[in-house]
Amino acid sequence: MTEFKPNYTKPQHLLSACPSYKVSPLIQLQTIAELDLLIKDESHRMGLGSFKALGGIYAVATLLANKWLAATGEKLTLEQYSSIDFKNFSNTTTFICASAGNHGLAVASGAKIFGAKAKIHLSEEVPEEFEKRLLEKHAVVIRSGKTYEESVDAAIRDANNDNGVLLADGSWKNYTYPPSLVMEGYTVIANELYEQFTQLKKWPTHVFIQAGVGGLAASMAYMIREYWKQQPEIIVIEPELAPCLQTSHLNGVLTTVEGDVSIMGRLDCKAPSLVAFNALERAHVDYLTISDKESLDATRILQDKNISTTPSGAAGLAGLLKMYKTEKIKKLISKNNFNPLIIVTENKL
């Protein structure tokens, strides 16, 4: 099954019970000229510094609960997740994944919370800071390959040899369930936004979402199209050096791209997620690519407003700034019909 059909009540229920869970802020800023900008700030999510916490922790919990059900015939209750019995049971499971940083941190945290183990493959490009933070979460860290894709291949081989549970955020033919859980975890963001916009009595007209393998963008797009009261345009933002989703859309088939390394490290994925691509195709989204320089400029603008993030985290704003210059958007602004939303996806390293 490659169709993404999440149940948003499940991650909301489970993650709300975590002591570190808080609704992330929706900030209203006048950033560009007189434009009101809505910012969903994910940079402090669950103490891990990015939205990725929602996916990895939720997926670890669900996969362990599935194992528990298979072994005991019992459905795990919310209280049992923090029991010694469950931690002892989880102790024999090792989660393995590749990561550009944040997904690995989420998987390692989930493993630590529920008593399991984690082994994370990082390519040469991933900053030292992530390695340090992973070790603090008691993960085993392995440097594998020059690119993100090489680290993904290494994690697959490792999981096959080591009998570990592969928990990737990307997906491909015959490997879709764990990454779909990761994406189901991200639905919490759109769910929170639904409540926040309902209270605000104002909905965005345009949503800019940056993409790596596409999990976040697809999860947001699914939730928006399925549930939001007012339908915005959805614009998926990718680095010029890694436009794997846009290229797949133009080709009508999943496509791996080639290119140099982008400074948007967490978005520098050359191969898209199958599940995410299919979901995006159904959600009628537009695509836009940005240069490294545009992402840096956007990072500085946010920094001036005291929002500390990286080029990956500021990529949504970079896309907005690029589109803002077009005649189409100028017209919408003149009619007071442009209320953009961006997501700041991570904290400064």
Ligand SMILES: Cc1ncc(COP(=O)(O)O)c(C=O)c1O
């Ligand atoms: C900070 C940040 N922003 C955006 C993304 C893109 O998410 P996805 O790979 O699900 O498209 C990632 C992925 O790791 C990330 O870490």
